[in-house]
Amino acid sequence: xxxxxxxxxxxxxxxxxxxxTEGEIAIDITKLRAQTGxxxxxxxxxxxxxxxxxxxxxxxxxxxxxxxxxxxxxxxENCSFPEVAYLVIYGDLPxxxxxEKFESDLRRHSLIREDMKKFYEGYPTAAHPMAVxxxxxxxxxxxxxxxxxxxxDLNIVRLLAKAPTIAAYAYKKMIGQPFMYPRNDLNYSENxxxxxxxxxxxxxxxxxxxxxxxxxxxxxxxxxxxxxxxxTVRMVGSSQANLFSxxxxxxxxxxxxxxxxxxxxxxxxxxxxxxDGGNYKKYVDMAKDxxxxxxxxxxxxxxxxxxDPRARILKNMAEKVLAEVGKEDPxxxxxxxxxxxxxxxxxxxxxxxxxxVDFYSGIMYRAMGIPVNMFTVMFALGRIxxxxxxxxxxxxxxxxxxxxxxxxYVGETNRKYVPLDQR
Numbered sequence: 001x002x003x004x005x006x007x008x009x010x011x012x013x014x015x016x017x018x019x020x021t022e023g024e025i026a027i028d029i030t031k032l033r034a035q036t037g038x039x040x041x042x043x044x045x046x047x048x049x050x051x052x053x054x055x056x057x058x059x060x061x062x063x064x065x066x067x068x069x070x071x072x073x074x075x076x077e078n079c080s081f082p083e084v085a086y087l088v089i090y091g092d093l094p095x096x097x098x099x100e101k102f103e104s105d106l107r108r109h110s111l112i113r114e115d116m117k118k119f120y121e122g123y124p125t126a127a128h129p130m131a132v133x134x135x136x137x138x139x140x141x142x143x144x145x146x147x148x149x150x151x152x153d154l155n156i157v158r159l160l161a162k163a164p165t166i167a168a169y170a171y172k173k174m175i176g177q178p179f180m181y182p183r184n185d186l187n188y189s190e191n192x193x194x195x196x197x198x199x200x201x202x203x204x205x206x207x208x209x210x211x212x213x214x215x216x217x218x219x220x221x222x223x224x225x226x227x228x229x230x231x232t233v234r235m236v237g238s239s240q241a242n243l244f245s246x247x248x249x250x251x252x253x254x255x256x257x258x259x260x261x262x263x264x265x266x267x268x269x270x271x272x273x274x275x276d277g278g279n280y281k282k283y284v285d286m287a288k289d290x291x292x293x294x295x296x297x298x299x300x301x302x303x304x305x306x307x308d309p310r311a312r313i314l315k316n317m318a319e320k321v322l323a324e325v326g327k328e329d330p331x332x333x334x335x336x337x338x339x340x341x342x343x344x345x346x347x348x349x350x351x352x353x354x355x356x357v358d359f360y361s362g363i364m365y366r367a368m369g370i371p372v373n374m375f376t377v378m379f380a381l382g383r384i385x386x387x388x389x390x391x392x393x394x395x396x397x398x399x400x401x402x403x404x405x406x407x408x409y410v411g412e413t414n415r416k417y418v419p420l421d422q423r
Contacts, residue, residue: 008036022057039406050231050403055088055389056223063306067223068092076313081218082106082188085160085385088223089392102157103187109161110182110191112136112169113143120173129170129377130255136166138248146242152395155243156388163384164188167377168195174373189214192381197369209324210368213317214378217361220310221379223386224303229253229260233387237394238403250387251380260376260383263362266298267372270331270363278330280337288347298359299342300352307354314360315339318367325367335363 003014004027013035016028026049033039042048057066065072067088075084079093082103086094094102119139123132140162144155169179172195180195189211198204224230232253236246254260273280286294301308322332339355342348365375394400 006032006036008038011036018052020052022059033406039408041408045231045405050226051234051394051397053226053390053393054091055386055393056225058225058303060301060303061305063304063309063312065224065309072220072309073313076216076219079219080187081215081222081382081385082160084219084222085388088385088389089156105157106161106188107182107184107191109158110165110184112162112165116143117169117179120169120179123173125174125176127170127174128255129167129174129374130251130380132170132173133163133167133377133380134248134251134255136170137163137244137251139244141242141244144244152243152392156392159243159247159388160384163381164192165195167374167381168192170377171196171371171374187211187215189218207324209320213321213364213368216313216317217364217378218382218385220313220357221361221382223383223389227259228256229383230387230390234390234394235403237391238400240402243388243391246391247384247387250383254380254383255376260379262297262358263365263379264372264375266335266359266362267331267366267375269297270334273334274330278334280334280341284338284341284345296338296342296353298356298362299338299348299354301356304356305352307352308356310357311355311360314357314364315355318360318364321364321367329367332363332367335359 002017004017006013006015013032015032018026018028020026029040040048055068057069058064067075067084068091070087070093075087079087080103083094083099086099086102116136116139119136120132137159140159144158145151146155165182172179177199180198180200182191182195186194186206190206193206193210193214194204226234229250233246233250236249237243257265269283273283276282283294283296286292287296339359342353342355348354361378362375365378366372370378
């Protein structure tokens, strides 16, 4: 298989066929407009490959997710988030010396500059933490020079190291508590929990279960092919914009309720069911009724037509987190009942509407004490690794060019100007 044929207005054209390493097939239309004067129309780019990438592979039919060729199950079981971040960004798992240096660099660069803390004074208490995260990441470009090679590697470390600090400070601003400086004796996940929940007047004990759960969540969110926010990062990066501005744009794209806000919508749905007396069966029946207009959030996935492999991993950790909490929570009880239905009810099983990663991550974050409006921030903290990897891959691609989608114009044509006093 080397060419595809296109017949347009009676004329035949041959288009190259590209086959990926996992057998994915694409028709290369790079020269289509030059050869035919025509373009393809693909609203939402659902059938369009915008790039070649070696970072992440998904097979939604089989429920497969790989980072750089490694099954997500193996990475989740054996790795720390910094180890996985190194893998997706640089292409290989680090050896012992590389990992020790990388983790040391992340600790050393986790502080933000003291004058940056003044930015938080200008944000209202009600500011959404995603808005703060995007603005603060963008502002890093005013402090650190843009560049390639060593400069880019240093900025990568700076961004990965400072993002948890920026996010935790956004939460502290929201609740009116003093900022807590990161500690060099804690690992990446522990440090974030410390900065989020510690206060100067009390000793804070970090739960090993919560730290492990956060490490796992960050790994599972690290990358997911060319989704909306990743494509946004590549789009901005294609103009040769700096790393921080591209990642800031990715945060903005992730903020949308159709993308990173899905786990927040799961909790909002559970709140609605609780307010209605906790009658989850009523809402299950509504979900089955196509005329009701109601859908259960956190079930099924537009990419995975099988069990989301990330959800399968999180299910076991969710049980450990709930056991660690050790107290009844009406929302979590409703969530467990809905999970039982989705895994056993014929309607859901036949349609493969299994609980997805948003369902489990939402209930885990709640159990860990992370408020709902921080959920998308937590998603971003993991996905930053993947965004950086795609930015770097694009920057290092000698064939890359600025992204410039085309359109089919459907507006008015050749209208005659009418003077203002005659309109």
